[in-house]
Amino acid sequence: MAANPTFKTPVIAQPNAELREKMEGMWSDPPTLHGWFGTTDHKKVGKRYLVTAFVFLLVGGLEALGMRLQLAQPNEHLLSPGLYNQFFSMHGFTMIFLYSLPILSGFSNYLWPLILGTRDMAFPRLNAFTYWVFLLAGIFLYIGFWGGKGTDVGWFNYVPLAERAYNPDWNVDIYSLGMIFLGISTTAGAVNFIATMFRTRAPGMSISRVPIMIWGTLVANVGILFAVPAVSLDFLMLWLDRRFGTQFFNPEMGGRPLLWQHLFWIFGHPWVYAIVLPAMSIVSQGLPVYCRRPLVAHPAVVLATILTMVLGFGVWVHHMFSTGLPVIAMGFFSAASFVIVIPSAVSVFAWVATIWTGRPVFTTAFKFFAAEIVLFVIGGVSGFMTAAVPLDWQLTDTYFVVAHIHYVLIGINVFPVVGGIYHWFPKMTGRMMDERLGWWNFWLMFIGFNLGFFPMHISGLEGMPRRIYTYPANLGWGDLNLVTTIGAFVFALGVLLFVVNVVRSHKHGALAPPNPWDADTLEWATESPPPSYNFAVIPRVATLHPLWEERLDGSWQSALNEGAVLDEEHEIPATTVLDAEPDAIMKMPHTTLAPISLALLIAGTFVGLLMSMWWVAAGCLLAMIPALLWWFWPSPEMGFAERARP
Ligand code: HEM
Numbered sequence: 001m002a003a004n005p006t007f008k009t010p011v012i013a014q015p016n017a018e019l020r021e022k023m024e025g026m027w028s029d030p031p032t033l034h035g036w037f038g039t040t041d042h043k044k045v046g047k048r049y050l051v052t053a054f055v056f057l058l059v060g061g062l063e064a065l066g067m068r069l070q071l072a073q074p075n076e077h078l079l080s081p082g083l084y085n086q087f088f089s090m091h092g093f094t095m096i097f098l099y100s101l102p103i104l105s106g107f108s109n110y111l112w113p114l115i116l117g118t119r120d121m122a123f124p125r126l127n128a129f130t131y132w133v134f135l136l137a138g139i140f141l142y143i144g145f146w147g148g149k150g151t152d153v154g155w156f157n158y159v160p161l162a163e164r165a166y167n168p169d170w171n172v173d174i175y176s177l178g179m180i181f182l183g184i185s186t187t188a189g190a191v192n193f194i195a196t197m198f199r200t201r202a203p204g205m206s207i208s209r210v211p212i213m214i215w216g217t218l219v220a221n222v223g224i225l226f227a228v229p230a231v232s233l234d235f236l237m238l239w240l241d242r243r244f245g246t247q248f249f250n251p252e253m254g255g256r257p258l259l260w261q262h263l264f265w266i267f268g269h270p271w272v273y274a275i276v277l278p279a280m281s282i283v284s285q286g287l288p289v290y291c292r293r294p295l296v297a298h299p300a301v302v303l304a305t306i307l308t309m310v311l312g313f314g315v316w317v318h319h320m321f322s323t324g325l326p327v328i329a330m331g332f333f334s335a336a337s338f339v340i341v342i343p344s345a346v347s348v349f350a351w352v353a354t355i356w357t358g359r360p361v362f363t364t365a366f367k368f369f370a371a372e373i374v375l376f377v378i379g380g381v382s383g384f385m386t387a388a389v390p391l392d393w394q395l396t397d398t399y400f401v402v403a404h405i406h407y408v409l410i411g412i413n414v415f416p417v418v419g420g421i422y423h424w425f426p427k428m429t430g431r432m433m434d435e436r437l438g439w440w441n442f443w444l445m446f447i448g449f450n451l452g453f454f455p456m457h458i459s460g461l462e463g464m465p466r467r468i469y470t471y472p473a474n475l476g477w478g479d480l481n482l483v484t485t486i487g488a489f490v491f492a493l494g495v496l497l498f499v500v501n502v503v504r505s506h507k508h509g510a511l512a513p514p515n516p517w518d519a520d521t522l523e524w525a526t527e528s529p530p531p532s533y534n535f536a537v538i539p540r541v542a543t544l545h546p547l548w549e550e551r552l553d554g555s556w557q558s559a560l561n562e563g564a565v566l567d568e569e570h571e572i573p574a575t576t577v578l579d580a581e582p583d584a585i586m587k588m589p590h591t592t593l594a595p596i597s598l599a600l601l602i603a604g605t606f607v608g609l610l611m612s613m614w615w616v617a618a619g620c621l622l623a624m625i626p627a628l629l630w631w632f633w634p635s636p637e638m639g640f641a642e643r644a645r646p
């Protein structure tokens with residue numbers, strides 16, 4: 001795509017060689033093992049998140065293909081019933097917890113400081129820590145699977161099936177402890193994003209000038225902060241039941257099985273928004289760039305994003321319509337579920353209007369973003385249908401629901417994520433991705449996806465239950481299932497082409513200029529890839545579209561080259577919450593092994609708990625005291641200097 005000939009977008013001036021060397025010396029990690037394991041650079045942490053989460057997508061995808069082979073025809077014997085249970089359970093939680101959110105955290109970690117015009121997250125060490133905890137928790141959650149003891153009662157792990165009486169082996173213990181372990185990463189990450197958004201924006205980026213991409217992730221992380229405690233508590237109670245004989249969920253002893261479901265879903269539904277709102281904001285940020293105009297109704301989309309999350313905390317019971325709740329309760333939650341469609345539709349209308357009134361350029365990224373709109377509408381409609389109680393009674397636990405979750409999760413998460421990589425790959429690597437391969441990549445994924453998942457609506461309506469390992473021939477589900485399996489493999493081929501494109505372009509792609517797509521936000525004002533310090537000058541922002549000011553307002557207002565240089569120490573400006581006026585200077589930490597050490601000690605604690613080796617758990621807990629002291633020990637060159645220099 002040729003850059004717009006009439007308008008030039010500004011680039012932040014490169015520092016001279018001397019300043020450059022000084023800044024690199026201050027900001028880059030030493031090329032040693034210490035530098036590799038101890039980095040706190042948000043760009044490196046972000047890339048690690050992206051790669052790790054994508055590997056989990058591939059692992060979960062292989063599990064899915066295994067299931068699809070087993071279901072391709074009636075009476076197959078590829079997977080035993082027990083193994084099939086593990087496959088769908090591992091597939092579900094891998095996709096939901098180890099892929100969907102972490103991949104978005106990868107985008108946010110990499111992009112936030114660049115979009116916000118600063119040099120790192122508010123808490124860089126915490127950022128490194130959340131990555132290591134995520135990685136170790138992911139490995140922990142998988143240890144059982146390799147030994148044939150993967151969790152096997154579905155990702156939402158209902159009691160009493162998940163209790164020791166029905167599930168005596170380690171499968172569910174690993175899942176329970178692993179989920180609490182992973183929750184530490186998500187919670188700490190949420191705190192970091194919130195602090196970053198409110199304190200480190202470039203001077204002048206007042207709250208109304210915050211790009212939409214930031215809003216999606218911010219809202220998701222506020223939600224996470226409230227949602228995750230519920231599920232961690234749930235899994236803790238289950239583990240206590242299983243390990244120490246407490247009776248939280250046993251009705252004979254005064255416990256309540258439905259308590260599990262309430263706590264799980266009051267977490268689970270907001271979580272669904274946590275894994276789609278940031279992805280939707282990727283579309284809201286990327287799509288307008290290819291339509292050559294700002295997003296239509298930006299403030300409405302921001303408000304709708306916030307409203308969706310707020311309402312998202314009031315609809316969890318729609319996952320429990322078949323549990324025999326009072327009719328009045330179901331009526332309320334059904335109505336709430338209908339209402340939540342309204343803010344979701346705001347985004348859809350805004351996107352359609354942006355395309356309609358813009359001049360779309362059909363790049364691969366644009367195609368993925370536009371496809372998201374279509375798939376979102378289909379997934380939204382099937383969701384709307386199951387929000388109606390009587391219909392849900394028919395459809396729950398059938399393949400209709402499997403179709404719905406994939407339209408939502410692949411449509412609103414995977415498509416924007418792949419589009420987002422096409423969009424930001426040049427920034428991250430300094431090289432362009434191949435558009436011809438991109439064309440094949442997109443169409444294989446789009447056609448394969450619809451071929452594979454649309455027929456699931458029909459098999460669901462014909463009564464095929466989810467989570468069955470096989471079915472008899474006389475029910476007539478064979479043909480639909482064969483089509484579904486073929487579609488799944490076509491989709492997988494598309495994903496494979498994507499991987500090929502990433503790997504090839506990384507080495508051989510055309511070199512990328514700073515702003516190849518002629519985009520509007522600050523990450524495109526620095527080199528591709530950005531230097532370790534992101535910006536030589538901390539820009540001063542005056543509008544919502546700092547790189548499009550001339551074409552939108554007739555003249556340049558942001559001062560991209562006249563802000564603070566801040567080259568004396570390893571520091572970034574702190575700005576006020578609403579107006580983003582600089583009010584302090586934050587000295588940033590250097591390369592340190594404290595975060596990974598603490599993460600390893602937490603892993604040790606959980607392994608000790610899992611194996612009932614209490615002394616290991618206690619020892620690791622005690623060892624955290626010196627690790628925390630190491631982390632928090634005041635050092636003269638760090639801290640919060642109360643001086644406004646710029
Ligand atoms: C090639 C791609 C994929 C295929 C072929 C596929 C296939 C399947 C199948 C066949 C099931 C139903 C298993 C059953 O009920 O017996 C399933 C369940 C599920 N899938 Fe996928 N899937 C794919 C990708 C994804 C992605 C990307 C996500 C999320 C981001 C996802 C999330 C889920 C969830 C949450 C379940 C429910 C698991 C449960 O019932 O506990 N899937 N998938």
Ligand SMILES: [Cu+2]
Binds near residue numbers: 319
């Ligand atoms: Cu829900």
